[in-house]
Amino acid sequence: MLELRNVSIIFGGLRAVDQLSISVRAGELNGLIGPNGAGKTTVFNAITGVYVPNEGEIFLGGTILNKMPTHIICRKGIARTFQNLRLFKNLTVLDNVKIALDRNYRYSLLDAFLRTPKCRRIEREIEARAYSILDEHGLVSHAKSLAKNLPYGLQKHLEIARAMATSPKILLLDEPAAGLNDAETESLMKKIHNLRDEYKLGILLIEHDMKLVMGICETITVLDYGKKIAEGTATEIQNNPRVIEAYLGDEKEVKG
Amino acid sequence: MINEYIETIIILIMINSIFALSLNLIIGFNGQFSLGHAAFLAIGAYASAIVVAAYNFPFLIGLFVAGVMAAVLGLVIGVPTLRLRGDYLAIATLGFAEITKMVLLIMPEKIFGGATGIPGGAKEIDKVPQLSDLLRMPGAIAPEFAGKLPSQCTGAAPVNINQTMNLIFCFVWIIATLIVVGYGFYALYRWLKGTVERRISGKKWVLWSLRLVYWGGLIVLAVTNTKRINDSFYGVFGVHRSHTWNSYLSTQWTVFLFLIVAVLLITWLCVNYLRSTYGRAVIAIREDEIASTMLGIGEFKFKLMNFLVGTFFAGVAGGLLAHSIPSFNPFEFDLLKSVDALLMVVLGGMGSITGTFFGATVLTILPEALRQSKEWRMVIYSLTLVLLMIFKPKGFFGSSEFSPKIPDFLRRLMDNRRGAKGASDA
Numbered sequence: 311m312l313e314l315r316n317v318s319i320i321f322g323g324l325r326a327v328d329q330l331s332i333s334v335r336a337g338e339l340n341g342l343i344g345p346n347g348a349g350k351t352t353v354f355n356a357i358t359g360v361y362v363p364n365e366g367e368i369f370l371g372g373t374i375l376n377k378m379p380t381h382i383i384c385r386k387g388i389a390r391t392f393q394n395l396r397l398f399k400n401l402t403v404l405d406n407v408k409i410a411l412d413r414n415y416r417y418s419l420l421d422a423f424l425r426t427p428k429c430r431r432i433e434r435e436i437e438a439r440a441y442s443i444l445d446e447h448g449l450v451s452h453a454k455s456l457a458k459n460l461p462y463g464l465q466k467h468l469e470i471a472r473a474m475a476t477s478p479k480i481l482l483l484d485e486p487a488a489g490l491n492d493a494e495t496e497s498l499m500k501k502i503h504n505l506r507d508e509y510k511l512g513i514l515l516i517e518h519d520m521k522l523v524m525g526i527c528e529t530i531t532v533l534d535y536g537k538k539i540a541e542g543t544a545t546e547i548q549n550n551p552r553v554i555e556a557y558l559g560d561e562k563e564v565k566g
Numbered sequence: 567m568i569n570e571y572i573e574t575i576i577i578l579i580m581i582n583s584i585f586a587l588s589l590n591l592i593i594g595f596n597g598q599f600s601l602g603h604a605a606f607l608a609i610g611a612y613a614s615a616i617v618v619a620a621y622n623f624p625f626l627i628g629l630f631v632a633g634v635m636a637a638v639l640g641l642v643i644g645v646p647t648l649r650l651r652g653d654y655l656a657i658a659t660l661g662f663a664e665i666t667k668m669v670l671l672i673m674p675e676k677i678f679g680g681a682t683g684i685p686g687g688a689k690e691i692d693k694v695p696q697l698s699d700l701l702r703m704p705g706a707i708a709p710e711f712a713g714k715l716p717s718q719c720t721g722a723a724p725v726n727i728n729q730t731m732n733l734i735f736c737f738v739w740i741i742a743t744l745i746v747v748g749y750g751f752y753a754l755y756r757w758l759k760g761t762v763e764r765r766i767s768g769k770k771w772v773l774w775s776l777r778l779v780y781w782g783g784l785i786v787l788a789v790t791n792t793k794r795i796n797d798s799f800y801g802v803f804g805v806h807r808s809h810t811w812n813s814y815l816s817t818q819w820t821v822f823l824f825l826i827v828a829v830l831l832i833t834w835l836c837v838n839y840l841r842s843t844y845g846r847a848v849i850a851i852r853e854d855e856i857a858s859t860m861l862g863i864g865e866f867k868f869k870l871m872n873f874l875v876g877t878f879f880a881g882v883a884g885g886l887l888a889h890s891i892p893s894f895n896p897f898e899f900d901l902l903k904s905v906d907a908l909l910m911v912v913l914g915g916m917g918s919i920t921g922t923f924f925g926a927t928v929l930t931i932l933p934e935a936l937r938q939s940k941e942w943r944m945v946i947y948s949l950t951l952v953l954l955m956i957f958k959p960k961g962f963f964g965s966s967e968f969s970p971k972i973p974d975f976l977r978r979l980m981d982n983r984r985g986a987k988g989a990s991d992a
Contacts, residue, residue: 358860360856379859379864380859380860381859381860381861381862381863381864381865382862382864384859384860384861384862385862389860389861390860392857396854396856396857396860397854397857398849398850398853398854398857398858399853400853400965401849401850401853405846405849408846409846409847409850409858409861409863410861410862412843412846412847413861413862413863415843416843417842417843419839419844419871421842422838422839422842422843422844422845423835423838423839424835424838425838425841425842429838429842432843433841433842436843472861476861476862
């Protein structure tokens with residue numbers, strides 16, 4: 311489904327991502343891990359078109375995404391969440407989801423200005439659909455409150471709900487469990503599993519919590535200094551000497 | 567008759583409301599900082615004045631052309647500048663506005679009037695027809711006879727009074743005032759009541775005095791209007807005729823009514839627009855550009871579309887302005903005019919339509935009210951603004967709206983209608 315072939319991203323003299331190849335098939339849950347600054351988020355930015363890869367190609371089901379603008383890539387079926395939440399804070403929870411849904415519905419600008427019956431009908435459809443999505447994510451009771459007033463855990467859920475509202479084929483999650491307590495993390499992970507099974511989504515997940523990634527992902531890719539140093543199942547990764555070196559080295563640097 | 571000075575201020579409040587609202591669409595709702603909005607007002611004013619005065623098109627077509635021409639200029643300015651962000655955008659729009667001013671200055675003098683403006687040096691235009699000329703109803707008396715009894719009207723007869731028109735117009739006027747003033751009054755009451763209940767819940771007497779004022783006001787409104795209806799019958803039957811014409815048919819009030827309807831109509835359009843998929847995309851861009859592109863919103867497309875909508879309404883405001891002031895020239899539409907609109911938006915609250923009206927009203931009245939203080943006028947004016955910004959940094963309304971509840975019985979009516987439609991859809 312989603313495939314990166316030898317993708318490199320170069321900032322000046324720095325190879326932030328170096329000859330990286332990953333693939334995510336429909337219904338697959340893959341993890342992307344690595345020490346701080348390994349280039350994980352840069353990979354996400356390349357996939358979503360924020361950065362254009364200097365080398366290599368990114369494919370989604372046969373179409374090449376390299377130079378497409380971000381909003382078109384989204385419409386092709388890639389959605390993402392952000393490390394530090396990027397909700398529309400001053401809008402209601404309902405509006406956050408509606409905005410994500412809107413691209414699937416069309417009426418003319420004139421319909422919008424005059425609020426014609428056609429516009430009203432479509433707006434009703436959007437609202438019904440938004441409520442059903444909120445219901446799915448357990449947010450209906452908060453529909454009318456502002457996004458910024460939600461507890462942090464629910465904000466994470468809202469961001470996933472918003473990403474799902476664009477009906478993606480591939481979902482990119484950037485540290486979904488960061489800042490959550492154990493119980494919240496567990497419920498979130500369960501949800502990610504369910505989403506994958508229900509919608510046959512391909513999910514690529516960045517996470518720092520090793521235990522968590524090991525428990526949930528089928529394939530794990532380890533990045534260090536932009537290079538892929540290992541790929542495989544959780545047990546393979548745990549026993550890989552290069553991975554251990556990368557993480558221990560990282561730890562030493564922190565201590566030093 | 568309200569005296570002409572006050573009349574002009576009231577007219578300017580309404581035109582400024584439209585102008586500031588159009589800027590709020592761009593700054594408050596889309597987060598794009600434009601500092602050249604006066605250019606679109608200028609284009610609108612020139613377009614409407616020329617189309618109506620030099621080419622004798624109907625006034626409403628003039629207004630439409632004004633909007634369209636402003637949007638065309640918006641396209642020319644928006645395409646290169648809207649790719650910029652923040653301060654850069656502000657400077658670029660400012661530059662383009664100055665260019666627009668200079669271009670108006672060097673346009674053919676016969677029509678555009680050069681530095682003296684319209685009608686100033688424009689030979690093709692004797693006078694831009696004013697709203698009071700354009701909106702004179704059949705049966706309206708000439709201004710010089712206003713307030714006089716027929717016996718006092720020496721010389722020519724006022725005009726031929728069309729009695730049927732008189733009666734119809736009286737009724738339309740009365741019903742319109744009842745709806746507009748009555749609803750506004752009701753809305754204000756609900757809002758105040760809500761605030762009172764939230765803030766000072768313990769004090770019953772506040773609520774009671776509020777109720778007293780509300781019901782008292784409604785009764786006064788009803789009684790005075792009944793009196794007017796009676797008067798208009800007298801008018802029809804030949805008693806106190808001039809009194810009737812004076813009260814209802816004076817063109818001044820027609821102008822006010824026209825402008826109120828224009829403001830309400832444009833507000834309605836804007837509210838609809840902001841509640842649509844288009845409006846939501848525009849607001850999403852303000853909230854977070856990166857997140858909105860990740861949700862499939864073509865950032866540039868929506869910024870440009872919203873800019874064009876904003877400039878269109880600025881053009882309409884310009885068109886109305888051209889027919890409300892006796893003359894104008896390119897120098898009036900300078901940076902200060904843009905800043906005026908910006909102040910109205912900031913004072914009222916970015917992203918609040920109610921706030922825009924509030925800002926436009928206060929900032930139109932304030933400089934006039936301070937006229938007595940002579941040379942201290944601008945000092946006090948500026949000081950007021952500084953103090954307001956210190957104590958109300960988000961403007962008076964923030965991004966919230968004063969949106970009153972629709973009366974229950976009306977809501978029920980609307981729901982029924984909607985329900986019936988929904989059923990037929992299914």
